[in-house]
Amino acid sequence: MSWLRQLFSHRSRYQELSEPIREHLDEKIADLMDRGMTREQAERVARREFGNVAVIEERSREVWLWPRWDSLLGDAKLALRQVSRSPGFVLVACLTLALGIGANTAIFSVVNALLLNNLPYVQPQRIGTLYARTTGSHPSDERRTIDGEQWELLRDNVPSVLSAVSAIHPAGVVLQTASHAQYLHSGRISARYFDVLGIQPALGQNFTAEDDLPNGPRVAILSYSLWRTAFGKDQHVLGQVVLLKGEPYTVVGVLPEHATTPLDADIYTDLQPSRDGEGQTTNFLATVLLRNGFTWQEANSQIERALYQSHQTLEFARSNPDEKRTYYWMPLQQAQTQTLRPQVLALMLASGLVLLIACANLAGLALVRMLRRTGEIATRMALGASRWRIQRQLWIENLLVALIGGSAGIGLGFIALRSLLKMLPEHFLPVQHVPLDGRVLAFTLLLSLLTSILFGMLPAFATNKVDLRSSIGNRSVIGTGRARLRQGLIAGEVALTVLLLAAAGLLIHTLVHLETMSPGFNPNGVITAQASLDNVRYQDPRALQTLFRESLTAMQNIPGVESAAVGLTLPYERALLDGVTLSDGKQAGDQVTTNEVFVTADYFKTLQIPLLAGRVFTNSDGPSTQHVVVINETFARKFFHEANAVGRQLENNNKNAMVVGVVADTVLSSATHLVTDAAPLTDQETIYVPYVQVDDAKLLSMVHTWIQPSWIVRSAHPGDDLTAQMQRALASVDPGLPFSGFYSMSDLQAKTLAMQRIEVALLSTMAGLALLLSAIGIFALVAHMVAERSREIGIRLALGSTVREAMIYAAKSGVIAAAAGLILGLFVCAGVLRVLQSFLYGVQVYDSATFLSVVLTIAAVSALASTIPAFRVARIDPNKALREE
Amino acid sequence: MRKKPEYRDLFPGALELMILKSLSWRSMHGYALAQRLKEISEDYLRIEEGSLYPALQRMLKVGWLETEMGLSARNRPVRVFKVTEVGKKHLEQEIASVEKMFAGITRVLALAGE
Numbered sequence: 001m002s003w004l005r006q007l008f009s010h011r012s013r014y015q016e017l018s019e020p021i022r023e024h025l026d027e028k029i030a031d032l033m034d035r036g037m038t039r040e041q042a043e044r045v046a047r048r049e050f051g052n053v054a055v056i057e058e059r060s061r062e063v064w065l066w067p068r069w070d071s072l073l074g075d076a077k078l079a080l081r082q083v084s085r086s087p088g089f090v091l092v093a094c095l096t097l098a099l100g101i102g103a104n105t106a107i108f109s110v111v112n113a114l115l116l117n118n119l120p121y122v123q124p125q126r127i128g129t130l131y132a133r134t135t136g137s138h139p140s141d142e143r144r145t146i147d148g149e150q151w152e153l154l155r156d157n158v159p160s161v162l163s164a165v166s167a168i169h170p171a172g173v174v175l176q177t178a179s180h181a182q183y184l185h186s187g188r189i190s191a192r193y194f195d196v197l198g199i200q201p202a203l204g205q206n207f208t209a210e211d212d213l214p215n216g217p218r219v220a221i222l223s224y225s226l227w228r229t230a231f232g233k234d235q236h237v238l239g240q241v242v243l244l245k246g247e248p249y250t251v252v253g254v255l256p257e258h259a260t261t262p263l264d265a266d267i268y269t270d271l272q273p274s275r276d277g278e279g280q281t282t283n284f285l286a287t288v289l290l291r292n293g294f295t296w297q298e299a300n301s302q303i304e305r306a307l308y309q310s311h312q313t314l315e316f317a318r319s320n321p322d323e324k325r326t327y328y329w330m331p332l333q334q335a336q337t338q339t340l341r342p343q344v345l346a347l348m349l350a351s352g353l354v355l356l357i358a359c360a361n362l363a364g365l366a367l368v369r370m371l372r373r374t375g376e377i378a379t380r381m382a383l384g385a386s387r388w389r390i391q392r393q394l395w396i397e398n399l400l401v402a403l404i405g406g407s408a409g410i411g412l413g414f415i416a417l418r419s420l421l422k423m424l425p426e427h428f429l430p431v432q433h434v435p436l437d438g439r440v441l442a443f444t445l446l447l448s449l450l451t452s453i454l455f456g457m458l459p460a461f462a463t464n465k466v467d468l469r470s471s472i473g474n475r476s477v478i479g480t481g482r483a484r485l486r487q488g489l490i491a492g493e494v495a496l497t498v499l500l501l502a503a504a505g506l507l508i509h510t511l512v513h514l515e516t517m518s519p520g521f522n523p524n525g526v527i528t529a530q531a532s533l534d535n536v537r538y539q540d541p542r543a544l545q546t547l548f549r550e551s552l553t554a555m556q557n558i559p560g561v562e563s564a565a566v567g568l569t570l571p572y573e574r575a576l577l578d579g580v581t582l583s584d585g586k587q588a589g590d591q592v593t594t595n596e597v598f599v600t601a602d603y604f605k606t607l608q609i610p611l612l613a614g615r616v617f618t619n620s621d622g623p624s625t626q627h628v629v630v631i632n633e634t635f636a637r638k639f640f641h642e643a644n645a646v647g648r649q650l651e652n653n654n655k656n657a658m659v660v661g662v663v664a665d666t667v668l669s670s671a672t673h674l675v676t677d678a679a680p681l682t683d684q685e686t687i688y689v690p691y692v693q694v695d696d697a698k699l700l701s702m703v704h705t706w707i708q709p710s711w712i713v714r715s716a717h718p719g720d721d722l723t724a725q726m727q728r729a730l731a732s733v734d735p736g737l738p739f740s741g742f743y744s745m746s747d748l749q750a751k752t753l754a755m756q757r758i759e760v761a762l763l764s765t766m767a768g769l770a771l772l773l774s775a776i777g778i779f780a781l782v783a784h785m786v787a788e789r790s791r792e793i794g795i796r797l798a799l800g801s802t803v804r805e806a807m808i809y810a811a812k813s814g815v816i817a818a819a820a821g822l823i824l825g826l827f828v829c830a831g832v833l834r835v836l837q838s839f840l841y842g843v844q845v846y847d848s849a850t851f852l853s854v855v856l857t858i859a860a861v862s863a864l865a866s867t868i869p870a871f872r873v874a875r876i877d878p879n880k881a882l883r884e885e
Numbered sequence: 886m887r888k889k890p891e892y893r894d895l896f897p898g899a900l901e902l903m904i905l906k907s908l909s910w911r912s913m914h915g916y917a918l919a920q921r922l923k924e925i926s927e928d929y930l931r932i933e934e935g936s937l938y939p940a941l942q943r944m945l946k947v948g949w950l951e952t953e954m955g956l957s958a959r960n961r962p963v964r965v966f967k968v969t970e971v972g973k974k975h976l977e978q979e980i981a982s983v984e985k986m987f988a989g990i991t992r993v994l995a996l997a998g999e
Contacts, residue, residue, distance in 0.1 A: 020915040020952075021938055023963045027916035028934075030959060051935030 025050060079397040089369055090401060093362050096776070097405025097451060098412050099769055100358035103351040105413025105436075105444045106420060107762075111348055112443070113434040114337045120260050120432075122198030123289065128161075128296070128329035130154070130286040130303070144335065146286055148279020150307060151190075154286060157306035160294035161329075164193040165273050165284040170265040172532040172708050172740050175230065176243040181736040182230065183532065186244070187265030190273050194221075196289040197261055203227075204238045204253030211270040220244060221253040221268040244269065246536035246736075260432060262287070262336060278702060288329065296329055303327045336430040342838070343759060350503070350766040353496045355451065357770050360489040361777040362455035366398065367486060368784050398456030399449070406448030410441070423761065425754045458485065483785065487817040490777045494821025494862065495828055497770040498854060502829050503836055504760070504767035505850040506843055511756045513842035514681050515749070519571055520666035522608035523745030525562075527722055528570055528712045530740045531730065533704040541623075541695045547733060548600055548691060551711065554729035560717040565606040566691065568598040568709050571666040572681065572748040576707055580687065583649040583656065585640050594635060595668060595686040596652075598694055598709070604630070604663060606714045614646035614661030617690045627657035627693050635685035636662045652689065653699060663688070669752050680752055680841070708740065718744065759839065771857070774821075775865040782814040783869035790876050798878035807870040814866030822858050826851070900932075900940050902983065905949060905968060905976040914955065914963040915941065941966060949975055 032042035118124040151165050170185035191207040231237050241248045307327045538544045555564040569575040575595035604616040636645040648659045665683035723742040793806050907921050919934045944950045949972030955965035
C-alpha cells in the first residue's frame with residue numbers, strides 16, 4: 001500500500017478529489033481479496049483496471065481549472081531541469097532579454113519620474129500654469145508668460161483659482177554677509193506662490209499681499225539648505241536684514257527641509273509684480289491652484305472671459321490686431337515636461353522596438369528548441385498528457401527564462417540608469433530624483449511576463465501541430481513551414497533595425513552638423529566667467545563702466561592674456577531679444593525683432609569674430625559720441641538686402657544709432673520657444689551695442705535681472721591658474737561680486753548640445769543593440785539550417801556541388817531573410833520617419849547618405865552573420881552523409 | 886474479435902448521461918457506480934474505471950451532482966454521489982433529446998435502406 005499512501009499523503013487541500021478514488025481502490029482491493037487474491041495481486045489488478053491514477057487525478061483537477069500549487073511547482077521543477085539541460089540557449093536567451101529589458105527599465109524609470117510620478121506638492125493635480133495659443137499658429141507656438149496687466153486680470157477676475165506669479169527662471173544674485181559674498185539663485189515670486197504649491201514655511205511666514213505692492217517692503221524667504229549653510233540654522237534669523245543684490249532684504253521665513261518648487265532656488269524674494277518695469281512685457285509665469293469645488297473647465301472659461309474680454313485693451317492685442325488668442329490652464333507637470341516629452345516617448349518606443357527584436361530572436365530560438373524536443377513532447381502526449389498541460393509546461397519554461405532575464409535586466413537597467421543620469425547636465429531634468437520604485441519594478445515584471453508570452457507563443461502553438469506518429473517514428477523531419485516562420489521573424493527584426501539605425505543615423509548626422517557648424521569665432525583659448533550685475537550698486541551706468549574698465553585692465557595684466565572683454569551674451573547662449581526700428585533702407589519705419597548683445601570694445605577682438613565691412617567698436621565710441629551699432633551678416637542681409645549696410649541708421653532704445661560695421665554670424669542658442677522648429681544653434685539677426693553707450697539705468701537693471709554678463713579672456717595659457725587669476729582680478733575691483741562659474745567655449749557648446757548628444761547616445765545604443773540582436777538572429781538561423789540539413793548538403797557535395805556552392809546554398813536563407821527585412825524596413829522608414837522631423841537640423845528626413853550607410857551596414861552585417869555559420873559546410877563529410885542515406 | 890468501443894467513442898455527454906441515470910436510481914459511491922455501469926453495459930461498452938472520476942468532477946462542478954457521506958456495502962465510510970434537482974432536470978432534458986436524436990437516426994437508417 002506504500003504507493004497509495006505516498007500518492008495521497010500530502011494533499012489535504014484537494015482531499016475531496018483524491019478521497020473517492022482512494023475509497024474506490026480500497027473497495028476494489030477488498031473485493032478482489034475476497035475472491036482469493038493476495039493483497040499484492042489485488043493492488044496490482046486494481047491499479048491496472050483503474051488506469052493511470054496520476055493522469056486521472058490530473059484530468060479531474062483540470063475540470064476545476066485550478067491547477068494545484070504542487071503541480072505548478074512540479075512543472076517549475078521540470079522547467080528548471082529542462083532549462084538547465086540547454087545552458088547555451090538559456091545564456092543567450094537571458095542575456096538577450098536582460099539587454100532588452102534593461103534598456104526598457106532604464107528608460108521607463110525616466111518616463112516614470114518625469115511623466116507618471118506626481119510632483120512633490122500637496123495637491124499636484126490641482127496645480128496648473130497658464131498657456132496661451134494664438135489661432136492659426138503652430139501648435140507648439142504657445143506662450144506661458146504673461147505681463148503685469150494680464151497678471152492683475154488673472155488675480156482679480158478668476159475666482160476659481162488661487163493665483164501667483166514668478167519670474168521665469170531663478171536669477172543669479174549675490175548675497176553679502178559680514179564675512180563673505182556668495183553667489184546664489186534667487187527665485188522671484190509674488191505672494192501666494194507657496195500657498196499655491198501648498199508649502200508652509202518651517203519658520204516665519206509666506207509673503208503677503210503688501211509685499212507685492214510696488215515699492216513695498218523687500219523681504220526674503222530662505223531655502224532650508226541656505227539657512228543651514230549660510231546661517232548655521234540660526235533660530236533668530238527671522239527679522240534679520242541680509243544684503244542681496246546690494247540691497248537690504250528682511251528675512252521673513254525659512255522653507256521646510258525637503259520643500260521643492262518649480263524654480264528650485266536658494267532664496268526667494270518678492271517680485272513686486274506690477275504693470276511697470278518688468279511687468280510691461282511678458283516676463284511673468286503664472287502658477288495657480290484650482291480652488292475646491294471648481295473644475296478646470298470652469299476655470300478655463302473664467303480665464304477665457306477675464307483675459308479675452310480685456311484682450312482688446314492688452315498691449316499684445318494692440319500690436320497684433322488680427323490675431324486671436326485663447327487662454328487655458330495646463331497641469332504643471334505636463335507644462336514642465338512638455339519639451340522633454342517627445343524625446344522621452346521616442347526613446348521609450350525605441351527601447352520597446354529593441355525588446356520586440358529580442359523577442360523575435362528568442363521566438364526563433366525557442367522554436368528550434370521546441371523542434372528538437374518534438375520527440376519528448378510527442379512521448380508525453382502519447383502517455384496521456386493533455387496539450388494544454390504541455391503548453392503550460394512550455395509557458396512555465398519560457399516564463400522562467402523571462403524572469404531570469406528580467407532580474408538581470410533590472411540590474412542592467414539600474415546600471416544604465418545611473419550612467420544615463422551621470423551623462424545628463426545639472427538641472428536637465430525638471431525632477432530631483434529618478435527612482436527605481438515599485439512602479440518601475442512592476443513594469444519590469446510585467447515586461448518579463450509579456451516577453452515570455454511574445455517569444456513563447458510561437459513554439460507553444462506549434463505543439464498543436466505535433467504529429468504523434470511522425471514525430472516518434474522519424475525525428476529528423478524538418479518543417480519548411482517553420483523555417484519560413486523563422487525567416488519571417490528575422491525579416492521583421494531586420495526591418496525594425498533598419499528603422500532604428502536610420503533614426504540614429506539621422507540624429508548623428510544632425511549632431512555632426514551642429515558640432516561642425518562654424519561657430520563664427522575662434523573658441524580656442526577662451527575662458528569666460530559670469531557674474532551677476534543685478535545689484536543696486538551697478539544700476540548707475542557710470543559705476544558699471546568703472547567696473548568694466550578696471551576689471552578688464554586687471555585681467556589684461558594677467559601674464560599670457562591677449563585680450564579681455566565683457567559681453568552680455570556669449571555665443572551658444574540665449575540673447576536678449578529686442579525691437580529696433582529701421583530708419584533706412586526699403587523697410588524704413590518697420591520695427592523688427594533682433595538679438596541684442598551689449599559688449600565692451602574688445603569683444604570682437606577677444607572672440608576673433610571676423611569683421612566683414614566697416615569697423616568694430618573702439619575706445620573712442622563713448623557715452624557722448626554718436627551712437628553706433630555693429631550688425632551681423634544675417635541682419636545685414638535680411639534688412640539691408642545685400643546693399644552696403646555700413647552707414648545706415650536705426651533706432652534702438654529710443655536712440656538713433658549708425659551701423660558702423662558688419663561682422664560674421666556667430667552661433668546662438670535659439671532665442672525663444674516662439675521660434676518653432678528652431679535648431680539649438682542658429683545664426684540669427686543680431687546687433688551689437690557698446691555697453692558704454694547704454695545710459696538708461698532702468699534698462700540696464702532690468703536686463704541684468706534676466707541675463708548675467710560674461711567676462712571673456714583670450715589667453716595663451718588657459719587653465720585653472722587663469723581662472724584663479726581672473727577671480728583675483730575681479731575681486732581687486734569689487735570683492736562683493738563673485739563669479740558664478742568659469743566655462744570654456746567647448747563647455748558652452750557641450751551644454752547647448754547636451755540634448756542632442758544624449759539623444760544620439762541613447763538612440764545609437766538602441767540601434768546598436770538592435771543590430772547586434774539581428775546579427776545573432778541571422779547567425780542562429782543559418783547555423784541551425786546547416787546543422788539540420790547537413791545530410792542534404794552532404795549529398796549535394798557528393799553529387800558534385802562545390803563547397804562554395806554549398807555555402808551559398810546554406811547562407812541563402814539568412815541573406816534572403818535579411819534582404820526582405822531591409823526592403824520592408826525601408827518601407828517602414830518611408831512611413832514613419834517623418835515624426836523625427838522636429839529633431840533634425842541641417843539634415844533631411846530622407847537623407848540619402850544616411851540611408852545608404854544604413855543599407856550598407858545591414859548588408860555587411862547580415863552577409864557576415866550568414867557566411868560565418870555557412871563555413872561549417874566545409875566540415876560536412878559527403879561520404880558520411882551518403883552512408884547514412 | 887473486434888474490440889469493444891470505449892466510452893470516448895460515444896457521442897459527447899453519453900457517459901454523463903449514463904452516470905446521471907444510474908445515480909438517479911440510487912445514490913452510490915464511486916466504486917459501486919463503476920460496478921453498476923460495468924454490469925449494465927458489459928455487453929456493449931468498456932469503461933475504464935478511472936475515467937469515471939474526471940466526469941464525476943465535471944458534474945460536481947456544474948452542479949448536477951453533490952456528495953454526502955455514506956456507508957459502502959462493507960460498512961466503510963465513503964463519499965456518496967447524489968443527483969441534485971438541477972441534475973434531475975438536466976437528465977430529463979437529455980433523455981428527451983437523445984430519444985429524439987435516435988428516433989431521427991433510426992428513421993434515416995430505415996429510409997436509406999429502401
